[in-house]
Amino acid sequence: MGLLIRGGEVVTASGRRRADVWCEGEKITKVAAGIEPPPGAEVVEAAGKLVFPGFVDPHVHAYLPLTNVSAKSDYANCTRAALLGGTTCLMDFAGSGLEADLDEAWAVWTAQAEGKASCDYAWHLTVTQFDDTTRRQLEGYVARGLKSIKIYLAYKPTLAIGDADLIRVLEFAAAHDIVVMAHCENADLIPALQRKRLAEGITGPEGHALSRPPMVEAEGVCRFLTFAAATGAKAYVVHLSCAEALSMADRFRGKMKDLFIETMIHYLVLDRSYAERPDFEGAKWVLSPPLRETGDQAALWAALADGRIDTLGTDHCPFDFEGQKTLGRGDFTKIPNGIGGVEERMALAWTAGVAAGRITPERLAAVAAENPAKIFGLFPRKGTIAPGSDADLVVWDPAARRTISVKTQSLDTDYNPYEGFETAGAPEVVTVRGEIMVRGGRFAGTPGRGRLVL
Numbered sequence: 001m002g003l004l005i006r007g008g009e010v011v012t013a014s015g016r017r018r019a020d021v022w023c024e025g026e027k028i029t030k031v032a033a034g035i036e037p038p039p040g041a042e043v044v045e046a047a048g049k050l051v052f053p054g055f056v057d058p059h060v061h062a063y064l065p066l067t068n069v070s071a072k073s074d075y076a077n078c079t080r081a082a083l084l085g086g087t088t089c090l091m092d093f094a095g096s097g098l099e100a101d102l103d104e105a106w107a108v109w110t111a112q113a114e115g116k117a118s119c120d121y122a123w124h125l126t127v128t129q130f131d132d133t134t135r136r137q138l139e140g141y142v143a144r145g146l147k148s149i150k151i152y153l154a155y156k157p158t159l160a161i162g163d164a165d166l167i168r169v170l171e172f173a174a175a176h177d178i179v180v181m182a183h184c185e186n187a188d189l190i191p192a193l194q195r196k197r198l199a200e201g202i203t204g205p206e207g208h209a210l211s212r213p214p215m216v217e218a219e220g221v222c223r224f225l226t227f228a229a230a231t232g233a234k235a236y237v238v239h240l241s242c243a244e245a246l247s248m249a250d251r252f253r254g255k256m257k258d259l260f261i262e263t264m265i266h267y268l269v270l271d272r273s274y275a276e277r278p279d280f281e282g283a284k285w286v287l288s289p290p291l292r293e294t295g296d297q298a299a300l301w302a303a304l305a306d307g308r309i310d311t312l313g314t315d316h317c318p319f320d321f322e323g324q325k326t327l328g329r330g331d332f333t334k335i336p337n338g339i340g341g342v343e344e345r346m347a348l349a350w351t352a353g354v355a356a357g358r359i360t361p362e363r364l365a366a367v368a369a370e371n372p373a374k375i376f377g378l379f380p381r382k383g384t385i386a387p388g389s390d391a392d393l394v395v396w397d398p399a400a401r402r403t404i405s406v407k408t409q410s411l412d413t414d415y416n417p418y419e420g421f422e423t424a425g426a427p428e429v430v431t432v433r434g435e436i437m438v439r440g441g442r443f444a445g446t447p448g449r450g451r452l453v454l
């Protein structure tokens with residue numbers, strides 16, 4: 001038995017070299033040139049291909065119930081789509097602010113994921129307030145390996161945390177050496193600006209971005225990082241979308257020990273004009289923070305290349321257009337926020353990033369595999385190709401040409417936000433812990449064998 005990936009160019013965050021990768025059981029045991037497979041070994045020929053560590057997505061909503069609507073996603077279809085896109089481990093957020101406490105959130109997410117996830121997964125734990133029960137429960141999860149807490153500055157009344165509780169969360173995190181991730185937009189300013197737009201007669205999807213301008217995000221980044229710097233907590237800004245918020249984050253470099261910045265693939269390849277499409281079609285691209293200007297894309301690409309942005313995720317949170325996005329027809333504030341992306345992230349990042357000369361393959365391995373694994377405590381089990389690491393591998397065919405379409409996507413949503421995008425490069429073979437989950441671009445694994453990794 002055993003699995004040999006033969007003749008490819010192995011890419012990690014630290015370099016590229018031609019080597020074979022030998023896997024026994026669930027682990028990589030040898031990386032070297034000219035490995036001879038024993039009889040009975042499975043051999044994947046990778047000549048002319050790149051071999052990446054399984055990609056890690058730090059920010060996915062595989063399951064997300066909201067007050068009036070739920071994301072059209074479950075662990076079965078989300079993890080299958082992720083694998084088809086080259087992602088072998090995704091991180092979701094346990095808790096949507098509707099559960100009674102952290103234990104209930106953990107139990108709900110466990111019931112959703114166990115036996116259904118096909119790739120491995122980890123959870124950040126959503127905290128909306130902080131009292132003695134929160135502390136006691138959090139201590140239990142930290143003892144079990146929890147590495148991160150998610151807080152929201154936006155979304156009253158379900159999710160937003162107040163300043164006083166935010167300080168308690170940050171103090172707890174600093175004392176227990178865990179990362180606090182924050183959605184950085186102001187909870188009170190957004191509704192005020194939404195009311196203003198509606199009063200001006202702007203009711204369509206274009207009102208969304210107008211009520212969440214870059215300054216609202218920059219203010220959130222400033223407040224979160226001020227509090228984090230003051231308390232000594234490790235801070236992770238989720239889904240940073242624009243140059244103004246990035247400049248704000250830059251002001252905190254050197255003032256704090258650990259500052260991590262995440263961006264999303266949609267901010268790199270889509271701009272606000274999508275959400276401004278007429279006849280309500282723009283609702284397909286309503287998400288938060290909103291899509292920005294093309295100048296913001298350039299700033300994000302530059303920061304992704306020079307190391308100021310650490311991770312590239314998706315904020316995967318798909319909805320149907322008919323019946324879900326249309327809930328906001330006539331009132332943009334009621335459009336469910338979010339789009340999918342787990343299947344498309346790596347092909348888009350390769351196409352617009354590596355093939356376009358903006359980032360190197362090594363940098364792609366850093367932001368989409370090694371860094372998320374490191375920041376959230378999964379490295380070197382995940383995020384690299386080395387003896388002892390999980391045999392999570394992506395054989396990447398740089399010559400593959402595809403056109404993204406709702407007709408060929410894995411998800412069952414009624415539109416694809418990247419419809420018609422032509423991609424260069426695709427995952428050909430994807431393994432998780434030594435089992436081939438994708439072969440020839442098709443799902444070929446055992447559904448439901450994904451594991452919670454903490």
Ligand code: MN
Nearest residue numbers: 183239288289
């Ligand atoms: Mn968010």
Ligand code: MN
Nearest residue numbers: 059061315317
């Ligand atoms: Mn999110």
